[in-house]
Amino acid sequence: MSAISVAILEEIGFEGLDGITFEALWKRLQERDCFYDHENFYETVWQYILKNDIIYFYQLPEERKPIKIRDRMDEADEEDSK
Incomplete structure (x- = not known):
């Protein structure tokens, strides 16, 4: 499996059961x-x-709000410092 395919599956999987929009x-x-x-x-x-x-496609009943990207490593650092 290529690095790009792993990244694609990871990013889709990180969103959980709700899935991820193309945006x-x-x-x-x-x-x-x-x-x-x-x-x-x-x-x-x-x-x-x-x-x-x-990978399955579904049409959302309502449009999702635009996402705000946050650095996951910042969150991990906060957890480690507790």
Whole structure:
């Protein structure tokens, strides 16, 4: 499994049972600097998602609010300092 495919599955999985919107997935993957500069980044991500039979698509009954990206490592550091 490639590093990009692992990152895609991790970011989708981090959202739990509610899933993730495409907007949020793009933003989260962009935070992983080593992937965003990849040539044909969006096409690679999209093709992986379409071909993966464990990823399901659902239409949301209401549009979600735009996400705010926060650094997960900051939260981990706060927990460690307690």
